[in-house]
Amino acid sequence: MKNARHLTAPIALALITLAAALPAGAQNPQADGEKLIALCAEYCSSFDLIHGNSMFYGGSVDEARQTLATIQEVEFNVLPEVQPILAVFADNYGTTSMEVSNYFHKAGITFDTNIGNRFDDLYRGVSNVEKSRVASAEGIVIRVKNDTGYMDRLSPEIKVKKMKQAKEYLLVAQQLDSANADVNAMLATVDVEVQDLEQAATAAIDGATWAGNASSFAGPGSTSELAAAALEFFRSHPNWTGKPEKKVEVLEVAVRGDWGVAETDIFGRPVSWRLPIHLAITDAELKPQGLARVYELSAVTRQGNPGATPKEPPFGSYWVGSSWKMRLAKVK
Secondary structure: OOOHHHOOHHHHHHHHHHHHHOOOOOOOHHHHHHHHHHHHHHHHHHHOOOOOOOOOOOOOHHHHHHHHHHHHHHHHHOHHHHHHHHHHHHHHOOOOHHHHHHHHHHOOOOOOOOHHHHHHHHHHHHHHHHHHHHHHHHHHHHHHHHHHOOOOOOOHHHHHHHHHHHHHHHHHHHHHOOOOHHHHHHHHHHHHHHHHHHHHHHHHHHHOOOOOOOOOOOOOOOHHHHHHHHHHHHHOOHHHHOOHHHOOEEEEEEEOOOOEEEEEOOOOOEEEEEEEEEEEEEOOOOHHHOEEEEEEEEEEEOOOOOOOOOOOOOEEEEEEEEEEEEEHHHOO
């Protein structure tokens, strides 16, 4: 087989194997050229998304799975069709665009397209499949490292979610490149890490308590009256109780800080005020587990006259902060 030195090892081995299986004397340059051109017309566009670099751009797990599916589709449906003719060309006509073009030029065989370029299109497409597999796996590794490398500030619950998601990414990466050392190393420990994080999350739930109203409050208003007004506001708000199938129960509200400015006019005069609160809810998913979720919120008053808006209900909107789980029995 001539010029095999120009091929990468996996492609060269595949082409040598295919060429060896061909019957002696079966080559017909005119027919082979027409076949290669026809195959390129049919399949070259299949390689448009497979350019030898990563096909994963840091998106969702579903996007990672789609990357794998795109590559596998080409491997299953395209490579078996084009590799045999590439083997014929590599064994008889050349392994570069120039070599192929020169062979057919010297033989006086012409086509309505550049035969060397069409060979190169198919050859590069086939070569890029494995390159994109490896590069895409590495792209997923980068995403996983970014997701799991900065989790110190996250809640235990979010850490568990992130680590479980990391495993999903890594399983896709392993299918793309089973030889990737980072993938294999992380998969070897991810289940233990998930277990440890789940234990920490459970401990955080068990240790969480209902804070109750702040012991010091500057007013105006009393914390008990303001908490009752906020509780009524959230119990009647469609974002919280407007979906009966979720069976959301707004359980308690606790005032956790003093009034603060929410919105101002263009001159900096307050037109609404916010009240920091904790809001406890349970629902159809949490209640059977004996759990509640606590939200750190600001209940925001309705807008009033600039500079003359009172620090008092009614509330008109809210701002959402962080949230965490706790035992339902402790919400009181």
